[in-house]
Amino acid sequence: MKTLRSAGVEPEVIVSGVDEDHVTAENPGELARTLATLKARAVVATLTDHATVLGCDSVLEIDGEAYGKPGTPEIARERLRLMSGRSGILHTGHCLFDTTTRQEIRELASTTVHFAELTDDEIDAYVATGEPLVVAGSFTVDGIGGPFVTGIDGDYHNVVGVSLPLLRRMLADVGIAWPSLWDLPRVIEYDETEAARYDETRGGTERAQAAAEAVHELLPKGGRVLELAVGTGIVAAELVALGNLVHGVDLSPAMLHHARIRLPGHVTAADATHLPIADRRCDAVVAVWLLHLVPDSDQILAEVARVLRPDGVFITTTQKSDSSRYAGGRTQPDERPQDALAHLIARAAAHGLILDGATTFYGPPMPSTGTSPLYPLVRFRRSGS
The missing domain is CATH 3.90.950.10 (Maf protein)
Structure with missing residues (x-):
């Protein structure tokens, strides 16, 4: 209901x-x-x-x-x-x-x-x-x-x-x-100091440009794009520079403060599981480094399917390879990650989102190891019904 x-x-x-x-x-x-x-x-x-x-x-x-x-x-x-x-x-x-x-x-x-x-x-x-x-x-x-x-x-x-x-x-x-x-999502809180330093601690503009170029390859041309968990807007701003019309939502007031500077008039505070958008209004929905943070992706996928037009696309990063994960000093989580590809394909299909494209991109070298992490990116298409 x-x-x-x-x-x-x-x-x-x-x-x-x-x-x-x-x-x-x-x-x-x-x-x-x-x-x-x-x-x-x-x-x-x-x-x-x-x-x-x-x-x-x-x-x-x-x-x-x-x-x-x-x-x-x-x-x-x-x-x-x-x-x-x-x-x-x-x-x-x-x-x-x-x-x-x-x-x-x-x-x-x-x-x-x-x-x-x-x-x-x-x-x-x-x-x-x-x-x-x-x-x-x-x-x-x-x-x-x-x-x-x-x-x-x-x-x-x-x-x-x-x-x-x-x-x-x-x-x-x-x-x-x-x-x-209340079945509210787990919110990662950032204060203003953390938000101000967020980009530089996550690869900065170099990583954002690499992510945006990879997403751009999979986007339909000339459509309306919604980015979930837009954060500081750094990836969205690079997508705009590539010629896309991008709107963003996020739950963190501190992050949105920075996103509004990069994307004035195009970001709003909203929960990805309860989007303030009418049915079938988006040509594409993008989620970069979001699904691994949530305990259950099902509500997000349901909302994505709801707001996408028939044949619209959902583009998201998925679980990194074990080598990249270990290089970053992280081990496999105890529970199944929501961005694991096999799990994501099955849950997306239940909402009429069918895998139909993929690519990868490299982030900047990590200071601790000197290696560049490889990020998989996949595209799902909403069934045209």
Whole structure:
């Protein structure tokens, strides 16, 4: 669920299999709460380990009638004509079941939604997208249907599918603090002194130029490039000098201070696992010396696949050879590195990113050994679907 992930919580999604069409209740709000309860209980019945399960279901109420997913274009058109220029109440039932304490909490959140007056052409075009067929009430506020909602009275997140303020209170009732659920990335903190010295301790401009030239070989020409963990912007600036349009994101304020000097107006603070970029907006995503720092690359790869256009490319450094690693005074890590090529190929493929190019480049000689480390660089292409 995008709403929970954006709030720092990584849920495990389990389909309940509940047949919604044969459930009735005395009013639309109670119907939403009943459906949420049935879904939560159905999932709990399948579990073998302790867990906290949240079931949710939404129903739109107009004139006292409950409207769920329309299912067919004909019903969707009829529903949208009914909603046009009017207001409805979006009810979302929430059922939280904590298997450790055996507590079940059932709640309802309701938000009034105001709809624009829609023309028949707008309704036909919207139905043709397929979106209103599979969502409660035949509309979304955070998708293609957003422009058709003129306002809401109440919790925005409730209209999207889960009320975050309500869920926070429900979790507190079973002894779970909301911050304890945050699935935040491990952040390597740099103070201003460390950031100022970072480039010179990592090979400086010579290494950045070598990296940028190798990346440039694998980039599509004339596209929009996003660099993850842009750091001080030293590699990105070299890519710009080679004729690329580059934007960068990073989590370190100290690093971004330097990156903004090199790339004014083209860097922002952001987490690579929750990019503030709409779907399919980038021609290329670049990650130079990032994946070996993270405990799990899967969320990053999922975001890369999301923001890439079909046939867009993801270019990243991968694990150095053993000889280079030992020359640098490092041994193999205890856990599988996330930039190990075999592991990376398998995880990338799960997100529609297929290996289709590679090159290498040398860094400047290391003072301790006099040898130049060899860096592998690979390109994955997003499947064109």
